[in-house]
Amino acid sequence: MADDKHSPDLSCEINEEDLVAKYRKKLPQVTQNIIESYNEQRFGSHVDFEPIPSRESVIEIIDKFFEVLYPGYFNSDKLDPVNLNFHIGQIVTRLYSMLADQIISTIRHDCDRYNLTCQECNEQGYDIALRVLKEIPNIRKLLATDVQAAFDGDPAAKSYDEIIFSYPGIYAITVYRVAHVLYENDVPLLPRIMTEHAHSKTGIDIHPGAKINERFAIDHGTGIVIGETTTIGKNVRIYQGVTLGALSLPKDAGEQLRGRKRHPNIEDDVIIYSGTTILGGDTTIGARSVIGGNVWLTESVPPDTQVIMEKPQLLYKNDKYKSTEEELFDEG
Structure with a gap:
């Protein structure tokens, strides 16, 4: 007589295909309920023909700014006096295109979201992106004073290189100084996305305003x-x-x-x-x-x-x- 303890449990012998099909056939209704929730509450969804700003693109823009603001520190290619013009020219051209695209997306997003009158999104985007890039020499002058202040006040700092490469304070201040220029040019969304990215990396929360x-x-x-x-x-x-x-x-502080x-x-x-x-x-x-x-x-x-x-x-x-x-x- 066979040992019952070692007998196979026939109840487990269920066809895998039938089991999967049994549950998958419920997914269309689940999907439909999710889609209906988008219509019931617009908050938290952005389903539109107009593009929404891309957080991934904004992070890439931040990285490009670091390449231009601190040449030689964060570039993937080695910079020297011979190739400097070529490489920085390439980076600035790429940065301008990416920045203009995201500014246009944010302005167009607000036009559509809040039924604003035509803001001439493309014209504004190209113009503001150029204005921001023109500010890079001034941003660099400010950042040079910030790096110097960090070095002067921290006996643990061995060099300016150490501060630029590794200090979270300098990272957060750098992102803030770029985001502040965008904020001053009334660009929606992007400045805050930038500083909140720095916040997530450093634990330092500086509002771009x-x-x-x-x-x-x-x-x-x-x-x-x-x-x-x-x-x-x-x-x-x-x-x-x-x-x-x-x-x-107070209550309703946002509006007040x-x-x-x-x-x-x-x-x-x-x-x-x-x-x-x-x-x-x-x-x-x-x-x-x-x-x-x-x-x-x-x-x-x-x-x-x-x-x-x-x-x-x-x-x-x-x-x-x-x-x-x-x-x-x-x-x-």
């Missing part, structure tokens, strides 16, 4: 937030975890506060240490002030002021101390 002067240094950088209407003067240094944000927002000054002003030569939060459009940190770590500010600080937290009282516990938390705090 912020106004940031020369010699801006970010040390370490993770967790920094700089809001849209922030203004930052010359030679400002901020550390990880700093927030330059808005005060608590859009376009209004919501974020602080940081004057020249200010240092803001890690973990500090500074909020409010009327809040100004005066020139040459130093704001210590973990400070919370919602009101202005005069020039030449130091703001620091009181030294906290620390409690140490080992086998010689009382064992419960309650007994520890009795001493305090």
Whole structure:
């Protein structure tokens, strides 16, 4: 007599083709329900004859900007004085074409999405792309001061090359400075896509609308937030975890506060240490002030002021101390 434990389970012998067909025949209805949800709620879908901006193309544009802004650092081909004109000419031509295409897509996207009057999308796209590329020498001048400020303030930095190649702060500032030019030219979507890409890579969130002067240094950088209407003067240094944000927002804040000054002003030569939060459009940190770590500010600080937290009282516990938390705090 055969051992029942080793007998095959006939219930498992189901035809695989029949099983697949049984479930696949349900897919047309599932697909139709998904498509109907697009019609019921336009939010979160973009089904149109007009092209939507491409995030992948925007990231490629950022990479091309780095090749032009820091020649020789991020190029796939070696640059030398003989081939410089040829290679940069190729990159600038490619960059212009890609940038114009994406600007045209974003302007056309807004025209269609919000039923705007004709914006002459193609003409605007080509014109703005050219204006942005014309700003590259000025952007490079600003970035040179940012790299110098990073080097001057960080004894761990061994060279400018190290800063350009590896510092997340310089990456985020570079993307911001390009995105800010697009923002100032009223290009929708692209500036924010750019700075949010930098945010995802570095943990540094700089809104393209912020106004940031020369010699801006970010040390370490993770967790920094700089809001849209922030203004930052010359030679400002901020550390990880700093927030330059808005005060608590009321219901429907988007409509009430859009376009209004919501974020602080940081004057020249200010240092803001890690973990500090500074909020409010009327809040100004005066020139040459130093704001210590973990400070919370919602009101202005005069020039030449130091703001620091009181030294906290620390409690140490080992086998010689009382064992419960309650007994520890009795001493305090």
